[in-house]
Amino acid sequence: MVPFSFGGHALFALGQGAVFWPARRALLVADLHLEKASWFALKGQMLPPYDSMATLADLEALVAATGATEIWCLGDSFHDGDGCNRLPAAARDTLCGLTSRTRWTWITGNHDPVIADRCGGELTDEVFVDGLMLRHEAAPDELRAELSGHFHPKLRLTVRGRQVARRCFVATPTKLILPAFGSLTGGLDAGHPAIVRAVGRAAEALIPVENRMLRFSLAA
Numbered sequence: 001m002v003p004f005s006f007g008g009h010a011l012f013a014l015g016q017g018a019v020f021w022p023a024r025r026a027l028l029v030a031d032l033h034l035e036k037a038s039w040f041a042l043k044g045q046m047l048p049p050y051d052s053m054a055t056l057a058d059l060e061a062l063v064a065a066t067g068a069t070e071i072w073c074l075g076d077s078f079h080d081g082d083g084c085n086r087l088p089a090a091a092r093d094t095l096c097g098l099t100s101r102t103r104w105t106w107i108t109g110n111h112d113p114v115i116a117d118r119c120g121g122e123l124t125d126e127v128f129v130d131g132l133m134l135r136h137e138a139a140p141d142e143l144r145a146e147l148s149g150h151f152h153p154k155l156r157l158t159v160r161g162r163q164v165a166r167r168c169f170v171a172t173p174t175k176l177i178l179p180a181f182g183s184l185t186g187g188l189d190a191g192h193p194a195i196v197r198a199v200g201r202a203a204e205a206l207i208p209v210e211n212r213m214l215r216f217s218l219a220a
Contacts, residue, residue, distance in 0.1 A: 001066075002208035006176055007132050007145025013208040016058060017167050017179040019147065020066050024130065027068035029059065030149025031076045031180035033111070034091075035083035051184035052091040058183070060094060063102065071102050071121075074149040074178060075109025075136025084117040095119045109136040109150065138175055138198040145174050151195050152180035154187030155205040155216060169206040170218070175199045191218045 001012035001020060012020040019028040032055050037047040062068070078084055087095065098104065099120030106115060106123045115123060126135035133142060137150040155168040167179035170190050177199065180187065188195065190205040196218070205216040 002211060002213045004206070004213055006147075006171070007174070009130070009132065009145075013169060013206060013213065014062065015208050016062060017169075017181045018059075018062055019176075019178060020068065024070055025066075025068055026070035026072060027059075027062060027066055028072045028074060028134070028147060028178065029181040030074035030136075030178040031109070031152055031182055031185055032059075032073060033076055033079045033180065033182040033185050034095075035086045036079035036182065036184045038086045039079045039083065047184070049088070051182065052087055053094070054183040055181065056091055056094045056098070059181070060098060063098065069102055071098070071104045072134055073104075073106050073121075074134060074147065075107045076111040076149065077106055077109070078112045078115060081112050081114045082116050083112065084115060084119050087119070092119060107134060107136055138177060140198055140200075143174065145176075147176045147178065149178050149180070151177055151192075151198070152185055152187045153177055153190040153195060153205070154179070155190045155207060157216075166207055168216075169208075170195055170199060170203055171206050172199050172203050175203075190216075 034052045037049050037051045040047050096119045104121035106121050133144045133146040138148040153170045154165045156165045170177040203218045207214040
């Protein structure tokens with residue numbers, strides 16, 4: 001975990017793409033896209049059906065490692081509104097166990113504006129908590145400190161002649177976009193015009209590595 005400050009709060013960035021908020025013992029994650037593989041299977045494209053269990057196992061490990069008692073999911077937690085109904089038994093048991101022993105809040109996203117069965121937890125469109133605005137997609141006109149997801153940002157670099165892509169946070173003084181936490185998610189270049197429009201031009205890509213934060217100016 002790498003400490004950083006945002007919106008007047010001391011937070012930690014995790015290499016897995018999550019944020020830990022120690023004052024609330026809260027873990028924030030975005031874009032789990034649970035049951036994405038089964039959604040594609042319904043459309044005739046067969047993918048290995050292990051994405052939900054892999055994502056939830058990673059999340060369960062972070063809850064244990066951080067001692068989080070509060071979970072905020074920043075939208076697109078399921079790949080579609082009916083995704084929770086398709087969870088395999090082991091994944092459903094893991095998710096229900098997590099929602100039963102934490103204060104769990106689902107923030108709706110464009111993929112899951114209505115979640116038919118969410119396996120516990122509370123549901124909301126967005127929320128303002130302790131001075132931080134939590135929503136799925138960054139609002140360009142939002143002046144309050146805001147955490148969001150939606151864009152699945154990745155930083156692409158050339159290292160020793162090879163293209164390398166790493167999921168990253170995108171940050172300005174008032175906006176923080178989390179990378180996708182899900183195991184079966186793609187990524188949008190951190191400098192993509194859609195992200196620039198959402199956060200403004202004075203943005204950085206942040207990558208937590210061990211005990212330090214790597215920062216890359218996106219304006220350049």
